[in-house]
Structures are given as structure tokens and as C-alpha cells.
Amino acid sequence: MRLRRHFDSEESTGIDLAPMLDFVMNLLIFFIITAVFTKELGMPVGRHGGGTGGPATGEKEAGSISVVIKQGGEVMVDGRVVDVRAVRANVERLHAQKPDWGVMVTAEQNAETGVLVQVVDQVREGGVDNVSFGVSSR
Numbered sequence: 001m002r003l004r005r006h007f008d009s010e011e012s013t014g015i016d017l018a019p020m021l022d023f024v025m026n027l028l029i030f031f032i033i034t035a036v037f038t039k040e041l042g043m044p045v046g047r048h049g050g051g052t053g054g055p056a057t058g059e060k061e062a063g064s065i066s067v068v069i070k071q072g073g074e075v076m077v078d079g080r081v082v083d084v085r086a087v088r089a090n091v092e093r094l095h096a097q098k099p100d101w102g103v104m105v106t107a108e109q110n111a112e113t114g115v116l117v118q119v120v121d122q123v124r125e126g127g128v129d130n131v132s133f134g135v136s137s138r
Contacts, residue, residue, distance in 0.1 A: 064104040064132065065094045067119060069111045075119060084118050091126035102130030109137060 067087065068076040075082055077090040091103060103123050107116050123131055 063098065063101045065091060065098070065101055065128070067091075067103055067105045067123065068136070069105070069107040069115055069119060071108045071110045073112055073115050075115065084115060084122065087119055087122035088126040091123050091128055095126060095128050102132060103128045104132045104134060106134040106136050109135060 066076075066078055070076070073084075075084055075087060077087060078094060080090075082090055095101065095103075105116070105119060105123065120131060
């Protein structure tokens with residue numbers, strides 16, 4: 001009589017992955033539930049000079065209030081040198097004269113970013129939401 005070794009074909013020497021998959025699914029559900037989804041606040045930025053070359057017939061002439069930030073931190077509003085804290089008053093005055101106009105903030109290439117942020121804050125506090133940005137190569 002021959003000896004037969006009986007190997008159970010259902011038993012395997014592999015690792016059962018079902019508990020690990022259950023654990024991973026539980027972690028995934030936990031992280032999805034506890035995640036905080038916030039909407040990042042941003043400021044819309046318009047591009048200066050977009051569109052056609054000039055105003056169409058019957059439309060109001062479009063323009064912008066010019067604010068230039070020099071390399072040394074000097075700020076000019078419509079060609080006049082002003083203090084950073086006076087930008088708001090100047091923009092309010094000019095915006096009252098031309099309410100359809102936006103503000104074009106142009107900074108020289110090496111102008112300080114902090115001054116740019118202060119100027120944009122002053123413009124927004126002055127009641128103008130239409131702010132465009134540019135860079136001067138001087």
C-alpha cells in the first residue's frame with residue numbers, strides 16, 4: 001500500500017489581507033470625515049488693457065487711475081508723489097470723479113513687496129474693487 005500524503009488545497013501559506021484592507025478602509029473613512037475643507041479666499045485680478053484697442057461707439061471711455069511703486073518705496077498716484085497712507089484718500093477722490101475707472105498698480109521690478117501690499121490694501125479700502133497689476137522694467 002502506498003502512503004499518500006494528504007495536502008489540503010484550501011490551506012495556503014500566504015498572508016490574509018482582508019484585515020489589513022478593513023483597517024485601511026476605516027482609516028480612509030476617518031480621514032475623510034475629520035478633514036476640514038475650506039475655500040481659499042483670493043482677490044480677483046484684472047488684466048490691464050485686455051480687449052479691443054479702444055472704446056466702441058456708444059460706450060463710455062474706459063481708463064484707470066495710475067498708481068506707480070518705485071524701487072525705493074516711493075508711491076505715485078496719477079503722477080504725484082504721495083505717502084503710502086495717503087493712497088486711500090487720493091484713490092477715493094479720483095474714484096469719485098471717475099466711478100467707472102479701475103486702478104492700475106504698476107510696480108518697478110525691484111520694488112518692495114510690503115509696499116505693494118500696503119498700496120493694494122489702501123486701494124481696496126478706498127472703495128475700488130477693480131484692481132489691475134503691471135510691472136515696470138525701469
